[in-house]
Amino acid sequence: MIRSLAFNIFFYLGTLLTAAIGIVLVPIPTPALLRGLLHHWAQAVVWGMRWIGGMKVEFRGLEHLPTVGPALLAGKHHSECDGILLAARIPGIAFVAMQEIFRYPLIGAILYRLQMIRVDTCGGGRERENLAHFAKRAYDSGRHIAIYPEGNLMAPGEHERYRSGIFYLSRDLNLPVTPVATSVGLVWNRRDWWKKPGRAAIEFLPAIETGLDKRTFMRRLEDATEAASDRLIAEFSGRPYAPSQLVLRSQGQTGIGAPITAPRAAP
Numbered sequence: 023m024i025r026s027l028a029f030n031i032f033f034y035l036g037t038l039l040t041a042a043i044g045i046v047l048v049p050i051p052t053p054a055l056l057r058g059l060l061h062h063w064a065q066a067v068v069w070g071m072r073w074i075g076g077m078k079v080e081f082r083g084l085e086h087l088p089t090v091g092p093a094l095l096a097g098k099h100h101s102e103c104d105g106i107l108l109a110a111r112i113p114g115i116a117f118v119a120m121q122e123i124f125r126y127p128l129i130g131a132i133l134y135r136l137q138m139i140r141v142d143t144c145g146g147g148r149e150r151e152n153l154a155h156f157a158k159r160a161y162d163s164g165r166h167i168a169i170y171p172e173g174n175l176m177a178p179g180e181h182e183r184y185r186s187g188i189f190y191l192s193r194d195l196n197l198p199v200t201p202v203a204t205s206v207g208l209v210w211n212r213r214d215w216w217k218k219p220g221r222a223a224i225e226f227l228p229a230i231e232t233g234l235d236k237r238t239f240m241r242r243l244e245d246a247t248e249a250a251s252d253r254l255i256a257e258f259s260g261r262p263y264a265p266s267q268l269v270l271r272s273q274g275q276t277g278i279g280a281p282i283t284a285p286r287a288a289p
Contacts, residue, residue: 028075032074076219079224086227095201098251099170100210102175114166118169137163139160150187157195173185176271201246201247222254252266
C-alpha cells in the first residue's frame with residue numbers, strides 16, 4: 023500500500039507538471055515537441071511503475087510490432103496505463119479516444135494539438151466517416167494508430183463486444199491490424215486507486231491481413247486478442263486458464279463478480 027501511494031503521488035504530480043508544460047507547447051505550429059513530451063512522460067511513468075510501484079510490465083512479440091508506420095494496433099483495454107505503455111514504446115503514436123476526453127480542461131487542448139483521433143463510441147455511418155478522416159491524417163504522417171475495439175475498460179476475465187470501427191479503418195487505409203493482448207489489469211486495474219506490485223505483460227500478436235470480410239476479420243481479432251490475454255492472465259496470476267466472460271458495460275452491466283487481481287511478485 024505504501025508503494026502504491028508513493029507511485030500515485032509520483033504519477034499525478036508528474037502528470038500535472040507535464041500537462042502544464044504541454045499547454046505552453048500547444049501554440050507552437052508543429053506538434054513534434056508535444057509528441058516528444060508525451061513520449062518522455064510515458065517513459066517516466068513506466069519507470070515509476072517499475073521502481074516505485076513495483077509493477078514490472080514486459081513487452082512480448084516485438085517481432086510483430088511494425089518498426090515504422092503507418093500501422094494499425096488493436097488492443098485489449100484493462101487500464102488507464104494501457105495507452106501510456108504503448109506511448110512509452112512507440113514515439114508519436116496516435117490514439118483513437120472517446121470524444122468526451124477532448125472536453126477535459128487542459129487535456130482536451132493537448133489531445134487536439136497532438137492530433138489524436140476522437141470518436142463517438144455510439145458509432146454509426148457518420149462516425150465512421152469522422153474516424154476515417156482523422157485517421158487518414160495520422161496515416162499520412164506515417165504514425166502508428168492504436169484503437170481499443172471494446173470501447174470500455176474491462177477487468178481481467180471480462181470482455182465487451184468488439185466494435186467494427188477497426189475493420190473499416192483497416193479496409194479504408196489498406197493496413198493489416200496487429201492485435202495487442204495484455205494482463206496489465208492484474209497490477210493496475212481499471213480506475214483503481216490502489217496499484218498492486220507484481221508482473222504483467224503486453225504481447226503483440228501476428229497481424230491480421232487485409233482483404234477479409236467483416237465477420238471473419240472481427241472474429242479473428244476478438245478470438246486472438248481474448249485468447250492471448252486470458253493466457254497472460256493465467257500465467258501472471260498463477261490461476262488456471264479460463265476464457266473471459268462477456269460483460270456489456272456499454273449497456274449498464276457492472277461485471278461478473280470479483281475480478282482476477284492476484285499478480286505474481288516482480289523479481
